[in-house]
Amino acid sequence: MTRAEFISRLKRGLVGLSAPAADEIVQDYEAHFDAGAADGRSEAEVAEALGDPDRLARELRAEAGARAWNQQPGASSAAGAIFAIIGLGAIDILILLPIVLPVFGSLIAVLVSGIGVFLAGGFTLVAGPFLDFPGGPATALLAGVGIMGLGVFMTALCAVFVKWLIDATVWYARLHYRVLKPALDQGRI
Amino acid sequence: MPEHIDTQLKKGVLTLCVLTLLNRRDGYAYDIAADLSKAIGMGEGTIYPLMRRMQTDGLVETYLVESAAGPSRKYYRLTAAGRRALEAQTAEWRTFADAVEAVLAEPAAATAETKGELTQ
Incomplete structure (x- = not known):
């Protein structure tokens, strides 16, 4: 060449x-x-x-x-890293898919329920005092704030876990760099 | 698969080798690649992905040196984190090599005895 x-x-x-x-x-x-x-x-x-x-x-x-x-951890750099790693062929996507899909599925489920809980908390906070909330309006306000906090916590937990998951993927891929392969292929040991 | 073991072994110590070479003196990639290619049979082109990765990890940094012939050359030197990594990895390697050596040197009888003890 x-x-x-x-x-x-x-x-x-x-x-x-x-x-x-x-x-x-x-x-x-x-x-x-x-x-x-x-x-x-x-x-x-x-x-x-x-x-x-x-x-x-x-x-x-x-x-x-x-x-x-x-x-710069973020959505676009995460996508870039994942695509580049798939291009590397380091991760056999067919083998990993059965593991990865449930993990991502659970993550999305937690994320969606986190948002749902947040909205439910918001509803309790706003509408609770006007409806016949057990314990009176003050309890409704407190419960609303508490439930919204739980929603935020679930969403944040999800974000932390996603970051950790991508870090782990990058680490795993790096283990699989076939750095020495060319030399060995040519029998130049 | 002897070739496979070979590849895995070399891959594991490559960073340590580069750290050691750079600890002796700053170098540019061509020299490091030539040294390692001669010493452990590494493909020369692989030095660049490796150096980039070590740079990402903050183990090495680069500076340019004017060259009499042609364009200026990019030299690599260890960072403080790189020197710490070198110390840690050297110790790790020594421990590991000693342990493997001990296993290899163990007489066959002793191995059988230990096995007997384990199964009892």
């Missing part, structure tokens, strides 16, 4: 990253070829020692996803 071919395959694999991030990565590999040339190695030698550019691009994209999630 020539230098140009390696770089173009790498670039193709990095589509989806921001332009500065992709440029920085490409520059790393360009510099590697420069240093290799200064070392008296041919382009083909350096390219072979580097390994498979498609595979490297997938790992770099997964790493960029993990980094974005670490720096």
Whole structure:
């Protein structure tokens, strides 16, 4: 493989990253070829020692996803990290699906009931004093605030758990980087 | 699958190796890759995902050095967290290697005896 071919395959694999991030990565590999040339190695030698550019691009994209999630946890960075990791093929989605679906299902259930409890609390707070609430209007107000608090607590618990779940997914995927595979494939042990 | 064990072993110690090399002197990725490729047969290209990951984890940081020939080079150095990680991982590795060594060195008779004790 020539230098140009390696770089173009790498670039193709990095589509989806921001332009500065992709440029920085490409520059790393360009510099590697420069240093290799200064070392008296041919382009083909350096390219072979580097390994498979498609595979490297997938790992770099997964790493960029993990980094974005670490720096700024949020819905879009979470989605980015998860998609990049799925692209890595690190998580066999068919095997994990039966585990993941119930977990996400329960999470959504808790989230929805959290919101439901919050609304019910709000209703008790507003309408309680005017209806014939057992214990009088003051009890209705207190009960309303209490129930709303419970709703907020359930929703917050859910958010914490989702963050933890994504962290765990990123950690799991990193365990599965096949970092040394190219070298072993080529029998250069 | 001997190859599989090989891969897993190397993957586990790769970070430790990079931390150790960088603790000796700051380096740029090409040198680290060449050293490790020679020492443990790592694919050179894998150094970049690894360095990025270590940077994300705050173990290393980069700075640019003007080079006489061509563009400036990106050097890596350990952060304080990196040095702490190096200490912790070195200790962990020593303990682990000693334990494996002890298992391998244990005479067959002793192993059988221990097994007997366990089953009783």
